[in-house]
Amino acid sequence: MRSFPEKSKTFALLTVIVFLTLNLAGCGKPEVETANPEPGVKPYEGFAAPDFELPDLSGRKVRLSDLRGKTVVLNF
Numbered sequence: 001m002r003s004f005p006e007k008s009k010t011f012a013l014l015t016v017i018v019f020l021t022l023n024l025a026g027c028g029k030p031e032v033e034t035a036n037p038e039p040g041v042k043p044y045e046g047f048a049a050p051d052f053e054l055p056d057l058s059g060r061k062v063r064l065s066d067l068r069g070k071t072v073v074l075n076f
Helices: 004-025
Strands: 053-055 061-063
Touching: none
Parallel strands: none
Antiparallel strands: 053 061
């Protein structure tokens, strides 16, 4: 019969092996498909965006035209 310290060493070794195996399995390159735009569709660079109005975080209405000349970031 094995002594307690020997069982602990075996368990620790198996735990490390399982951890390393799972860790290495997660390091593979994920297969991600890149979004390809439809052929013939190009972004409208250089054109003004259509004006629209949305509420800000405090509930006030903000129009895109009010922000002309400023950097605008939309977070949906």
